[in-house]
Amino acid sequence: MLKRAMFRCGQLCSRVFAVEFDLRTEPLYFTLNSTPQVLHKAYQELFGDDGKLFSLHVHCDNRIEKAQTHAEIKHQLSIALSRDCDVFEASSFIPDVKNSLVKGFFIRDKSTTDLSEDVLKTLQQSKSVCVFSYKREGQYCWQEMLSPVNQVEESVRQYITPAAAAEHHPSTLNIRNSDVFYNMDEAYKVLKECTDIIPESKEVLKLVDEQLETSRGDGFPVIVIEGLDATGKTTLTEALRESLNATLLKSPPQCLAPFRQRFDSEPPLIRRAFYALGNYITAAHIGKESLRAPVIVDRFWHSTAAYAIATAVGGRVENLPEPGSELYKWPEDLLKPNLVLLLTVSPEERLRRLRDRGQDKTIEEAELEVNQLFRLKVEEAYKRIQNPACIIVDASPSPQEVLQQVQHLIRNKYHL
Numbered sequence: 001m002l003k004r005a006m007f008r009c010g011q012l013c014s015r016v017f018a019v020e021f022d023l024r025t026e027p028l029y030f031t032l033n034s035t036p037q038v039l040h041k042a043y044q045e046l047f048g049d050d051g052k053l054f055s056l057h058v059h060c061d062n063r064i065e066k067a068q069t070h071a072e073i074k075h076q077l078s079i080a081l082s083r084d085c086d087v088f089e090a091s092s093f094i095p096d097v098k099n100s101l102v103k104g105f106f107i108r109d110k111s112t113t114d115l116s117e118d119v120l121k122t123l124q125q126s127k128s129v130c131v132f133s134y135k136r137e138g139q140y141c142w143q144e145m146l147s148p149v150n151q152v153e154e155s156v157r158q159y160i161t162p163a164a165a166a167e168h169h170p171s172t173l174n175i176r177n178s179d180v181f182y183n184m185d186e187a188y189k190v191l192k193e194c195t196d197i198i199p200e201s202k203e204v205l206k207l208v209d210e211q212l213e214t215s216r217g218d219g220f221p222v223i224v225i226e227g228l229d230a231t232g233k234t235t236l237t238e239a240l241r242e243s244l245n246a247t248l249l250k251s252p253p254q255c256l257a258p259f260r261q262r263f264d265s266e267p268p269l270i271r272r273a274f275y276a277l278g279n280y281i282t283a284a285h286i287g288k289e290s291l292r293a294p295v296i297v298d299r300f301w302h303s304t305a306a307y308a309i310a311t312a313v314g315g316r317v318e319n320l321p322e323p324g325s326e327l328y329k330w331p332e333d334l335l336k337p338n339l340v341l342l343l344t345v346s347p348e349e350r351l352r353r354l355r356d357r358g359q360d361k362t363i364e365e366a367e368l369e370v371n372q373l374f375r376l377k378v379e380e381a382y383k384r385i386q387n388p389a390c391i392i393v394d395a396s397p398s399p400q401e402v403l404q405q406v407q408h409l410i411r412n413k414y415h416l
C-alpha cells in the first residue's frame with residue numbers, strides 16, 4: 001500500500017501519461033494537476049461521455065514480477081472484458097528520464113454493466129497494480145484512484161491537463177537492459193533472477209557457463225545473414241555453406257532449441273535475455289569454427305535487437321529510437337562478424353514465400369503477416385544498427401541469382 005501511495009502522491013504530478021489511442025498517430029499525452037484545466041477537442045474524444053474510463057499501471061520493484069504481472073493482466077483483460085470494452089496500451093513516464101516508464105492499459109467500458117469495474121477492482125488487490133478512474137465534469141476531467149474491494153482509501157482528485165508530445169516515444173526509455181542487452185552480464189542477471197519461477201533458466205545459464213573464450217584471432221571470415229522470416233536465409237546459408245566450404249551456425253544455437261518454446265511464452269524481459277544469451281553461445285562456437293573454415297551465421301545480434309526494439313516500440317516507424325541512437329550500438333563484449341548481409345524482399349513476395357512454405361509460424365511471425373507497421377519497424381531497426389552495419393541485398397531474384405550476388409560481395413571483400 002505504501003508503494004501505491006508513493007506512486008499516487010510522490011511521483012504522479014511530474015509524470016506524463018501516454019495513451020496509444022490509435023497506433024497510426026501520436027499517443028495522447030496528459031499530465032495531472034490539482035486545478036481544473038479545460039480539455040482540448042482532441043481529448044474530448046478519449047475522455048468523452050461515451051462510457052466509463054479507467055487506467056491501470058503495474059509498478060513493482062521486482063522486475064521479473066512486474067513483467068509477469070503486466071503480461072498476466074494483458075491476458076486477463078483480453079478474456080475478462082466484454083466486446084463493449086476498448087483496451088489501449090498506456091504508459092506513464094518522466095520525459096527524457098531513462099527507465100522511468102511504467103507500462104499499463106487504458107480501458108473504455110461502453111457496456112451497461114459494471115463488469116470492467118469489478119474486474120479492475122479484483123486486479124487492484126494485487127499490491128503492484130494501481131487503477132485509476134476518470135470522470136468528466138463539464139469541460140474538465142479528473143482522475144482518482146479506484147478503491148479496491150472492501151477497502152476505503154482516502155481519495156485524491158487530480159485534473160487531466162493536456163501535455164505536449166514527448167520528444168522520444170516513451171517506450172524507448174526502458175529499452176536498455178529490458179528489451180535489448182548490451183553485455184552478457186545484464187542478460188545473465190535476468191535469467192538468474194528467474195531460476196525459482198522458470199527452472200529451465202538454470203539449464204540455459206549452465207550452457208552459457210560451459211562456453212569458453214569467445215575472442216578469436218585472424219581466422220576465416222564470419223558472415224551473418226539477416227532478414228525477416230521467409231526472405232530466404234535458410235536457402236542462401238545452405239548454398240553458401242556448400243559453395244564456400246563453410247561452417248553453418250545459427251543463433252539461437254541448436255543446444256537452446258529445447259528451451260525456445262518456453263522462453264517464447266515469457267514476457268519480453270525474460271524472452272529477450274534468453275535470445276541475447278543465445279548470441280554469446282553462438283559467438284563461442286564462431287570463435288572455434290572460424291579457426292578452421294569460413295563461418296556463415298543464420299541470424300545474430302541484428303535480429304535480436306531489431307525484433308526486440310520493434311516489439312517494444314508501439315505504433316509507427318517514427319517512434320523508433322532515432323538513427324545514431326546508442327540503442328543501436330553493438331555490444332562491446334560480443335564477437336563482431338566481418339560482414340552482415342540483410343536480405344530484403346517486397347511484402348507481397350515474402351507473403352507468397354510464407355504461403356508456399358505453409359509452415360507454422362511463431363506468434364511474432366504471424367503478427368508480422370497482419371502487421372505491416374511491425375514489419376517496417378523491424379526492417380528499419382535492422383538498417384539502423386551500426387558497427388557493423390548491414391549491407392542490403394535484394395533477395396527477390398531466383399535463389400541462384402541471390403547466391404551469385406552474395407558470392408560477388410564476399411569475393412570482393414575476401415577473395416574467397
Ligand SMILES: Nc1ncnc2c1ncn2[C@@H]1O[C@H](COP(=O)(O)OP(=O)(O)O)[C@@H](O)[C@H]1O
Pocket residue numbers: 227228229230231232233234235236353354356357395396397398399400402
Ligand atoms: N530467391 C528465392 N526465390 C524464390 N523463392 C525463394 C528464394 N529463396 C527462398 N525461397 C523460398 O522461400 C521460402 C522461404 O525461404 P527460407 O530460405 O526458408 O527463408 P528464411 O530462412 O529466411 O525463413 C522457401 O519455401 C524457399 O524455398
Ligand SMILES: Nc1ccn([C@@H]2O[C@H](COP(=O)(O)OP(=O)(O)O)[C@@H](O)[C@H]2O)c(=O)n1
Pocket residue numbers: 228229230233251252275279299300301303304305307308362364365
Ligand atoms: N538471433 C536471434 C534469432 C531469433 N530471434 C527471435 O526469434 C524470432 C525469429 O526466429 P525464427 O526462428 O522464426 O526465424 P527463422 O530463422 O525461422 O526465419 C524473432 O521473432 C526474434 O524475436 C532473436 O531474438 N535473436
